[in-house]
Amino acid sequence: ERYFVRDQIEYADALKRVEAGDVIVLANGEWRDFDLVVTGQGRADALITVTSEDAGKVILTGQSNLRVGGQYILVKGLVFKDGYSPRGEVVSFRRSKTDQARNSRVTEVVIDNFSKPDRYESDYWVGIYGHNNRFDHNHMVGKTNKGVTLAVRLDSEESRENGHRIDHNYFGPRPVLGSNGGETLRIGTSRYSMYRSESIVENNIFDRTDGEVEIISSKSGGNIFRGNVFLKSRGTLTLRHGDDNVVERNVFMGGGKDYTGGIRVINRGQTIRDNYIEGMRGTAFSSALAIMNGVPNSPVNRYVEVEGATIKNNTIIDSRRIGFNVGADEERSAAPSNSTFANNLLGGIQGESFLEVYDDVSGISFAGNRVVEGGVADELSQFTQASIEMERAENGLLYPVDPEFAALGAPRDLKPVTLDQVGPAWYAKPGSGSVFGSSGTIVEVHPGEDTLVDAAMAAGDGDVLVLGTGEYISNRTIPLDKAITIKGAVEEGEDAPVVMFTRPTLIELREGGNLQLAGVVIDGALAPDSVGNSVFRTTTYPIKSNMQIEMDGVTVRGLVVNKSFNVLSLGKSSLADRVTIKNSSFADITGAVVSAAAETEDYGQYNVEYLEITGSSFASIGGPIANVYRGGRDESTFGPLVTFAGNAVAESGHAATNSLGASLNLHGVQTANITRNVVAGSAPIRIVHTVGTPKTSITDNQFAETPKFVLEELNFEGEHRALLSGNVFANEAGQ
Amino acid sequence: ERYFVRDQIEYADALKRVEAGDVIVLANGEWRDFDLVVTGQGRADALITVTSEDAGKVILTGQSNLRVGGQYILVKGLVFKDGYSPRGEVVSFRRSKTDQARNSRVTEVVIDNFSKPDRYESDYWVGIYGHNNRFDHNHMVGKTNKGVTLAVRLDSEESRENGHRIDHNYFGPRPVLGSNGGETLRIGTSRYSMYRSESIVENNIFDRTDGEVEIISSKSGGNIFRGNVFLKSRGTLTLRHGDDNVVERNVFMGGGKDYTGGIRVINRGQTIRDNYIEGMRGTAFSSALAIMNGVPNSPVNRYVEVEGATIKNNTIIDSRRIGFNVGADEERSAAPSNSTFANNLLGGIQGESFLEVYDDVSGISFAGNRVVEGGVADELSQFTQASIEMERAENGLLYPVDPEFAALGAPRDLKPVTLDQVGPAWYAKPGSGSVFGSSGTIVEVHPGEDTLVDAAMAAGDGDVLVLGTGEYISNRTIPLDKAITIKGAVEEGEDAPVVMFTRPTLIELREGGNLQLAGVVIDGALAPDSVGNSVFRTTTYPIKSNMQIEMDGVTVRGLVVNKSFNVLSLGKSSLADRVTIKNSSFADITGAVVSAAAETEDYGQYNVEYLEITGSSFASIGGPIANVYRGGRDESTFGPLVTFAGNAVAESGHAATNSLGASLNLHGVQTANITRNVVAGSAPIRIVHTVGTPKTSITDNQFAETPKFVLEELNFEGEHRALLSGNVFANEAGQ
Ligand SMILES: [Ca+2]
Ligand SMILES: [Ca+2]
Structure with missing residues (x-):
């Protein structure tokens, strides 16, 4: 029987009647x-099929989801977008x-930005x-909320030794989460990691x-990871818990990107062979290859020692x-034992330490x-070197x-799977490119009241607004849900455009907002007398997208009408991928220049x-120039990373509202590089290290009438x- | 000329052509x-009028606002709702x-819940x-965001000695803001308070x-407040800055509600006569009548001494x-001088101190x-007593x-303005009543998977869901945007219903959400293993409405799957009017029972x-049983108020994630009453006082193996x- 259904009621009717061999076709549309x-x-010879009228034309939106029970079911050709489960x-x-x-089997299903x-x-x-399910040729892109993209669960007996196949899927860009829970694929959990999953992950x-730090987190035994390709992905394929996994014929291309890594090995009986790994820039847990020490008699949720590994x-x-x-x-004092490391072809970076050893390798x-x-x-x-x-x-x-x-390194017959071989052919894969100026449209904005607001609201994504000499007064906050560039362009000898605003905020960053500023003066003289003004701030609505903010x-100047007047305030549940400030000048500001300290729950966000x-x-x-906070003990993220270099700082950090009394406050920052700054008459720089191995370097700075650093290890x-x-x-x- | 316009383009055309005496009629509709x-x-004899086709049928929604310039303009009959400016x-x-x-003149305009x-x-x-404008017979109700409901501005020369009339308006319920900036009417600011405003506020x-603490904040000279009626309103009419104001023939009816107040007097030449004030419960700044001490040679933004006041x-x-x-x-050492207090009829509360004197009254x-x-x-x-x-x-x-x-107290001929005399007659004024159970609908919910979710989502505002013995498992978070009651009703000897949930949160409180729970067991056994779970929490979207949450x-029990598992988490930009927990039992919880500590910016929120x-x-x-935080130095709110009485506490406050190491953490709470509790083997109670005159009483408690209080004054x-x-x-x- 073939049921063609046009709405949810018709679908429910069809499902009641469906028998082996029947097909339910969902009508095109939303x-x-x-x-x-x-x-x-x-039955094996008579599947129950649910499919779309035309591939890619059935769109599930709003609060939608798919649940598959029973047996010998095939679901095909759906698109989830514009909503969340x-x-x-x-x-x-x-x-x-x-x-x-x-x-x-679920095949040719798209999940596109369907994030909470x-x-x-x-x-x-x-x-x-x-048991025995297949998930193949699907397309998943843009998961922005916490939680694994794809999880294989072993929490019932029937779901172990399951024989699942996960193949030919496109796991597209997943942005930095800024917290634990950003894994792309996980099999099992520590609690069930003594069981064999026997899942195959291949050609994805x-x-x-x-x-986050784990791309794949294998937390069970007997899995095979074969023929997958990793493109410019931060983190590693991690054999976190469980024994006897095979990692073979995978290709990792890091492209020289920060924190790209390959394979991290823990537990017993792991085989790592015939893989190709190039262009990785990660170290420690995120190395091209990391073979870990274990905990003697490790509890299930810690680190089982490496034993019987074959790496060749x-x-x-x-x-x-x-x-x-x-x-x-x-704690992690048990070195690898009974293992083999053979016929590997290894190349590091010229002039840098490459192969490192942190304990005993005699095993x-x-x-x-x-x-x-x-x-x-x-x-x-x-x-041999x-x-x-x-x-x-x-x-x-x-x-x-x-x-x-010929016998050295990865085999000649590797055929890395290509983009056209994964996901459904009918759904385009995302490209890359700069967000700013991408439209090619340049808009001239003239001085006056609300001319900038009107232009910014009318602008398209990637537009450039060009401002001339004169005053731009904004009586409304600009809601920014796209990438725009605001740029001063004046004749030589003329004054840069001056932007003023009468609301507590000039620009509110919303979902999709990215901001580039160059060659403009921002003056707080007309801002209202209220506490907590901020020239730029994120909306209080949650923002899924990661932002970019650039000032050049x-x-x-003159953010003084009340206390705690900030330049940029990043609020709860928002994450900027990158905030860049260069060649800029800030004076007379009662609050912070960059406040990135809203995640106060200490959950590692x-x-x-x-x-x-x-x-x-x-x-x-007045406030810290930069206030960056990451609390808690989680070790799943690479960031935050802070560079503060070649700046001049005077009389800063002294506001009464700056309760930490710091000119720069970095709490839980993973990598900080503070160098070549000249600091006078200011509050001290404060650096608090939390967990892990934070890297802070403070070098070649000159201080006058400024106390020494406040350094804490928690x-x-x-x-x-x-x-x-x-x-x-x-x-x-x-002194 | 009479222009009938159907859309914004037609309106803009009409406005271009409009001359004295013309009328623009906005078509009914949105x-x-x-x-x-x-x-x-x-002109005085030929106004320019903008009005609605039918009164109350022209609704401005979304992002709308009205701006009036020019002269001799009349705007009438608009309704702002479902949006904000x-x-x-x-x-x-x-x-x-x-x-x-x-x-x-702006008249018969409604602004209904049009809050940011x-x-x-x-x-x-x-x-x-x-200059010389009139704002009358308007209706304003439900302002939930920060900022004065109505402000008279004196920040330009032409706006002083302005002769404005504000009369016959209905200032309807404005909920507690939980911050400074919740005044209903303000005239002037401290900066311009040396100028006379000469505005008349009457019969509102x-x-x-x-x-907040100020209902009316008069910050200029020469104003008249006459014939207004204040019903069950917290705070006072405050003559905050500026001289020579007259407050006469007003009626204040407090109804015995907390923090109801009358008139607060500061500055020179104030006249307070013929007013009637009944049923007030405020003290200090919120007294029925507060005559303040001033600061000698006070700066404009502090307290000018009372001189030449007539209070009769x-x-x-x-x-x-x-x-x-x-x-x-x-600082405030200057007592009132050259003042008269005569023929007042005064009645306090039997057995209580009523007339208090804090310094010299010889002036x-x-x-x-x-x-x-x-x-x-x-x-x-x-x-005479x-x-x-x-x-x-x-x-x-x-x-x-x-x-x-006959000559004592307020005059016999007062005629308090009535509700039908204020605002437009065609717009209903809000009633009052309990939110819970208001619909009269009772829904029986049977045990099972998602039966409670389905029932809660289908329920109407004010419905009561009745649960019998059995397990209720929720696989979705319940989004709560109405008032519901969830109530166990079982035969004697039967077990109370047990509610479990597989998502990080059972109920998410959203705009309009209010929750009453009685006679149920909540068990965290099925909750996922993730940090920061909470049985109840507010949405991360901002919530305008104030919530009520009751547990009886x-x-x-058993919120232990991960750390920081709370019972109730109130997040940023949310305010609960009241959280009541009684006759309840909490055991084995890694986080807090009530976490109300999300406003960490120290802005007094x-x-x-x-x-x-x-x-x-x-x-x-594990965490504090209650964690309440109000930081900063602002004194504009009455809350938070905390009562913790007659409870039994054992082995609590010891979680490593409870960084303050307190069993109860109250920071900046204005009134705390901790009494008749029995506490054993627990972390200490921590009370931090910030500004103002916080009232904390800790009495008649018994402690065993528990450290003494941690008390701080900031x-x-x-x-x-x-x-x-x-x-x-x-x-x-x-010891
Ligand atoms: Ca992780
Ligand atoms: Ca106030």
Whole structure:
């Protein structure tokens, strides 16, 4: 029987009658708020099928989701967008706890930006339960809220040794989450990690899946990860819990991007062979290859020691780090044992340390490995170290030219899966490109009341607004839900345009908002006398998208009408990918220049990934110039990262409302680089380290009449780990 | 000419052509996103009129506002609802800084819940500029965001000595804002308070205008407040800055509500006569009558001393407090001088102190005053003290029966303006009533998966859901945008219904959400393993409405799957009017029971007005049982108010995530009453006082193996001001 259904009522009727071999066709169009449940008893030779009238023309929107129960079910050709699931999953391979799918398949389904509005409200986009299911040729892009993109669950007996296949899917860009819970794929949990999952993950592409430190988190045994391609993705494929997994014939192309990593090995009986890894820039947990130390007799949720690992015939080239005994500390004292590391072709970065060893490697037998570039730890001096001529083969990967080395590194017959082989062919994959100026449209804006507001509201995404000499007064807050550039363009000798505003905020950043400013003066003289004004701030509605904010050659002055008047305030549940301030000048401001300290729950969340402030001047800034806060003990994120370099700071950090009494306050920042600044008559720089291995360097700064640094370690016993060098204090306060 | 216009383009055309004497009629219907600008040169005998086709049928929605410039303009009959102004005002008596209205009138305009979505984004609903304008018979109700409801502005020369009339308006319920900026009417600002405004505010009704401590804030000279009626409104008519104001023939009916007040007197030459004040319960700044001490040679933004005040023939009856020299301290040391206080009829509350004196009253000449009830300070012992038989006259006010007292107190001929005389007759005024159970509908809900979710989502406002014995498992979070009651109803001897949930949150409170729970068990056993779960929490979208949350006979247990699992979390930009927990039981919870600590900016904002926890038990609660935070130095609010009485607490406050190490953490709470609790093996109670005169009493509690209180004063020099008595510590830790 073939049922053609036009609405949810017709669908429910059809489902009641459906039998093995029947097909239900959903009519093209929008299906809003659709809790699509498919269940029934198909047979291997007579599936129950739910499909779209035309591929890609059935759109589930609003609060919609798919639940599959029963057996021998096939679901095909749906698109989820413009909404989010009201449940814990968008696509679930179970209808209820007791009706889990078996021998069923979901294929050519798209989940496009179907994220819960609040980034910290979690869900899975795909939850695979039951037995022997297949999830293939699907397209998932833009998950912005917390929770794994695809999870295989082992929390019932029937869902173990499950034989699921996850193949030919496109896992598209997943932006930095700014918190734990940004994994793209997870199999199992620590609680059930003693069980074998026996799932196969093959021939998928992971494209810019940057959610957090783990791209794939394998937390069960007996899984195979084969033939997957990772493109410019931060983090690693991590064998976090569970034994006897195989990682083979995968290709990782990091493209030199920060924090790109390959494979992290923990537990027993793991096989890592025939993989190709190039262009990685991660270190430590995010190395191209990290073989960890374990905890002796580890509890299930800690680190089981590496035992019986086979790591051979991998190519790891142009990568920053391979680490042995990663994570070694008092607790993680069990070195790898009974393991093999053989015939690997290894290349680091010229002049940099590459192969590092943090504890005992005597439990690993090494043979036939060759290092073609990069520094090698003494313990591994038996590795042959000499460069080899390499060339790129037809499959796009590098191989030694000389056939003598045929047995070294990844095999010649790798055929990395291509973008046109994953996901449904009918749904376009996202490109990349700069957000600013992308439309090519340039709009001239003339001085006057509300001319800038009107122009900004009328502008399209990627437009550039050009301002001439004169005053621009805004009586409304500009709601910014697109990328715009506001740029002063004046004749030589003329004054830069001056932007003023009579509301507490000039620009409110909303979903989709990105802002680039250059060559303008912002003056707070007309702002109302109320506490907590901010020239730029995020809306109090949650923002799913990560923002970019750039200021180049901007002057901000006279934010003094009341206390705590900030330049930029990033609020709760918002995350800026990047805030860049350069060649700019800030004077007479009662609050902060950048306030990124709204995530006060100490759950490891934060408001800015990269904050870069360079070549700028700050005079009489009341609050911290930058206030960045990441609290808690979570170690799942790379950020925040702060650069503060080549700036001049005077008389700043002294406001009574600046309760920490700091000119710069960095709490829980993972990487901070403070260098070549000249600071006078200001409050001290305050750096608080929380968990993990934060990297702080404060070098070559000059201080006058400014107290020395306030440095705190919250969890690390011993001296503060900041690297301090070349700093000069020409005052008594700092002695 | 009469222009009938159907859309914004037709309106703009008509406005271009309009001349003195013309009328523009807006067609009935919805006008969305309408920046309605009216300007032109009318004449006294030939107004320019903009009006509705039918009164009340022209609805401005979305982002709309009205700006009036020019002169001799009349605007009539509009309704603003379902939206908010994109500007700083909904109704503005200026088109731009240079085009302020003169001799113009806005009448029969309704502004109904037209508040900005974020409660801390400020605007005025009405801004009166220019000269000789009238604002009358308008209706304003439900302003939930920060900023004065109606402001008269004096920031340009032409707007001083302005002769504005504000009359016969209905200022309807304004909920507690939970921050400064909740005044209903303000004339001037401190900066221009040396100027005379000469505005007349008469025959308006202020009904439950509870925004903050000032209902009316007069900050200029020469104003007349006459014949207004204040109904159950918290706060006072305050002569905050500026001289020579007259307050006469007003009627204040407090109805015995908390914090109801009358008139607060500061500055020179004020006249307070012929007013009637009954049923007030405020004290200090919120007394029925507060005559303040001033600052010698006060700067304009502090307190100018009272000099030349005439206070006579007022009736103040059934009220808690009249204060002389209110606010006297080291800075405010100038007592009233050259003033008269005569022929006032005064009645306090039996057995309570009523007339209080805090400094020197020798500068006030007293004559003919009579106190009929309540305690009198020694300094005022010359007042005749004896009760008088009183009866309610036809005007609804109390007067002495004996004609001998005809010259005492408020005059007989007061005719308080009535609700049908204010606002437009065609727009209904809001009633009052309980939110819970108001629909009369009772819905039986059966145990099972998602039966409670489905019932709650289908329920109407005020419905009662009745649950029987059994398990109720929710796989979706219930979005609550109405008042519902969830009630267990079981036969004697049967078990109470058990509610469980598989999402991080059982119920998410949204705009309009109110929750009453009784007789149910909530068990966290099925909640996901993620940090920061909460059984109840507010949405991350801003909530305009104030919430009520009640639990009676509720058991909550087993919130242990991860750390920081709370029972109730009130998030940023949300305010609960009242959270009541009684006869309930909480055990094994890793987080807080009530977390009301999201307003961390120290702007004087907070998340709960009344928190009352009584007769309940708490065992193994990790975070503070209640965490209430109000930071900053603002003194404009009455709350938060916390009662914690008759509870049993065991082994609580010890979670590592409870960074303050307190079993109860009250920071900046204005009134705290902690009494008759039994506390064992728990972290200490922590009370931090910020500004003002917080009232904390901790009495008759028993502690075992619990450290003594942690008490801090942030701004007050000297001993902590908490009243401590009758507390017993049966342990060493507390010594
Ligand atoms: Ca993780
Ligand atoms: Ca106030």
